[in-house]
Amino acid sequence: MECKVxxxxxxEYLDGDLSGGDAALLRQHMSECQxxxxxxxxxxxxxxxxxxxxxxxxPAGLEARILASLPKAGRRxxxxxxxxxxxxxxxxxxxxxxxxxxxxxxxxxxxxQLSVAGPDLDNVVIQGDKVIVPAGKEVSGDLTVVNGxxxxxxxxxxxxxxxxxxxxxxxxxxxxxxxxxxxxAVDWAWYKLRSxxxxxxxxx
Amino acid sequence: xxxxxxDARLARxxxxxxxxxxxxxxxMYKDKLYHLAYRMIGNRQEAEDVVQDAFLRVFxxxxxxxxxxxxxxxxxxIATNLCIDRLRKRRNVYSLDSESSEHEGxxxxxxxxxxxxxxxxxxxxxxxQKIVQEAMDTLPAKYKGVMxxxxxxxxxxxxxxxxxxxxxxxxxxxxxxxxxFLRKKLERKL
Ligand SMILES: [Zn+2]
Numbered sequence: 001m002e003c004k005v006x007x008x009x010x011x012e013y014l015d016g017d018l019s020g021g022d023a024a025l026l027r028q029h030m031s032e033c034q035x036x037x038x039x040x041x042x043x044x045x046x047x048x049x050x051x052x053x054x055x056x057x058x059p060a061g062l063e064a065r066i067l068a069s070l071p072k073a074g075r076r077x078x079x080x081x082x083x084x085x086x087x088x089x090x091x092x093x094x095x096x097x098x099x100x101x102x103x104x105x106x107x108x109x110x111x112x113q114l115s116v117a118g119p120d121l122d123n124v125v126i127q128g129d130k131v132i133v134p135a136g137k138e139v140s141g142d143l144t145v146v147n148g149x150x151x152x153x154x155x156x157x158x159x160x161x162x163x164x165x166x167x168x169x170x171x172x173x174x175x176x177x178x179x180x181x182x183x184x185a186v187d188w189a190w191y192k193l194r195s196x197x198x199x200x201x202x203x204x
Numbered sequence: 205x206x207x208x209x210x211d212a213r214l215a216r217x218x219x220x221x222x223x224x225x226x227x228x229x230x231x232m233y234k235d236k237l238y239h240l241a242y243r244m245i246g247n248r249q250e251a252e253d254v255v256q257d258a259f260l261r262v263f264x265x266x267x268x269x270x271x272x273x274x275x276x277x278x279x280x281x282i283a284t285n286l287c288i289d290r291l292r293k294r295r296n297v298y299s300l301d302s303e304s305s306e307h308e309g310x311x312x313x314x315x316x317x318x319x320x321x322x323x324x325x326x327x328x329x330x331x332x333q334k335i336v337q338e339a340m341d342t343l344p345a346k347y348k349g350v351m352x353x354x355x356x357x358x359x360x361x362x363x364x365x366x367x368x369x370x371x372x373x374x375x376x377x378x379x380x381x382x383x384x385f386l387r388k389k390l391e392r393k394l
Contacts, residue, residue, distance in 0.1 A: 011380040015361065039387075046387045049336045050355045058238035062252055066230050066259045067223075166293075181293070 001029040006036045014047055118143035123154075129165070135172050142177065211275035219266040230259055233276075236357065237283045243352045244287040246341040254290065258283040273366070280357065280367045284349050291345045339389040347382035350375055 009026045012018040018026065030037040114129050123137040129148035133139055133156060142158035143150070149165040152173040159177035160167065167179055205213070211232075217225035237258055241251035261282050262269075269278055343351060353364045361379070365372045 011383065014383065015376065015379065042387050042391055043383060046383060046390055047355075049332065049390065050340070050351070050386060053243065053333060053336055053340075053356065055235075056239045056242045056251075058234045058255065059248070059252065062238065062255065063227075063230055063234050065252075066234065066256050067227055069256055069260060070226075070263050071260075 001025060003029075003033060003036055006030065006033065007039065010036075010040050010043055014043060114148040115146040116144070116148070118158075133173075135170070208274055208276075212271055215266060215269055215275050216271070218263075219269070226263060229262075229275075233279055234259075237279065239356055240280065240283055240352060241287055243337070243340060243356045244284070244348055245290060246337060250290060254283060254286045257286055261286075277363065277366045280353065280359075281369070284353065284367060288345050288349055291348070335393050336390065339386050339393070342389060343382055343385060347378050347385060350378040351382040351386070354379055 006026060006029045009018055009022060013023055013026060030040055114126070114131075116124065116126065116131050118124075118139050119141045120139050123133065123139060124143075125132040125134055131143075131145045131148055131150050133143070133150070133152045133154040135153035137153075138155035138157060140157050142161070143156050144161045144163070145165055146163040147165060148162075149168065150160060150162050151168040151170070152160065152175065153170040154172070155174040155176075157176045159180065160175050161180045163181075165181070167181055169175070169179070211229070214225045214229050214232075218229060234255060237255045238251055241254040241258075242248060245251050245254065258279065262279055269275070340348070340351065349368060350364055353359045353367060354361075359367065361372050361375050365375045368375065
């Protein structure tokens with residue numbers, strides 16, 4: 001048997017897919033070929049070591065956190081986001097104004113409430129649930145997006161935090177601070193943010 | 205009732221809004237998913253995030269669960285995909301913002317009292333286990349999923365192929381390459 005064949009058969013053997021007859025031939029080869037025997041021993045040891053990694057049970061409290069994170073039926077939005085939702089036509093026009101005037105904006109989009117916080121929001125573009133910092137534009141501090149994705153082509157001079165969404169960075173993007181994606185379900189960081197988003201977004 | 209039939213029954217009840225049935229599924233699968241995620245990602249906090257996200261997705265998509273499929277296959281697929289996603293993103297984000305890897309665990313994560321494990325108990329992990337885990341961590345993502353499912357969940361090649369939605373022959377090739385990769389890594393260290 002050639003060593004090349006032996007090496008392939010070792011793998012099959014470890015998969016449990018080598019027939020008895022072939023296994024005997026492989027053993028025969030290894031008894032005569034030290035290199036193959038050594039290689040097999042190393043593979044078998046690797047296999048045993050990997051399987052021996054201890055089972056890691058979930059940390060205490062995870063189950064409770066999972067159950068607590070499930071969406072509740074009938075979670076009510078705060079009053080003014082409800083208003084936005086009830087007046088989609090006006091709100092589409094008003095939104096532009098809101099973005100211009102406020103450093104914080106929140107709206108409903110297909111039952112998902114998109115919120116954006118940061119300075120210079122007149123420099124960002126909101127498309128559906130996507131918040132875009134266009135090329136050549138800059139946000140002079142931290143930018144936070146909740147329930148939406150962020151696409152950065154320009155510059156963010158602080159941290160970029162996206163909660164329940166994802167980040168796309170173009171090659172032209174420049175983020176001075178840290179990029180963080182947070183799963184709201186989990187997060188301590190979420191509660192911290194919530195305190196400064198305040199009741200405006202999430203209501204009493 | 206077989207385990208599979210029980211899973212399917214619980215999934216059906218959960219879909220109808222039975223919260224206790226869903227809680228039962230969480231309790232049956234949380235350890236397996238956590239183990240899977242921890243071995244894939246190598247970081248406890250992120251593993252927790254993945255498990256939580258996986259259950260959330262399961263919950264939201266119960267009506268898309270196909271009962272001809274094993275529930276375990278479906279939930280493993282969701283968790284594995286989330287892990288692979290994270291591994292990819294981590295690579296992308298860190299390459300763009302090389303500092304952020306140093307700050308992983310800040311912003312409150314480090315302060316989470318979520319886990320009774322302390323640095324001292326980490327030390328109890330044997331040196332060998334640490335080396336093996338480190339070798340696993342360096343596996344390219346496409347081999348890692350296969351290897352973790354194979355070793356940690358003890359799935360057959362066919363089951364892995366169902367979970368990952370790829371042909372058994374591809375799974376086999378990846379197991380072989382992954383095994384070789386680990387052998388070479390460990391040979392130098394152990
Ligand atoms: Zn040989």
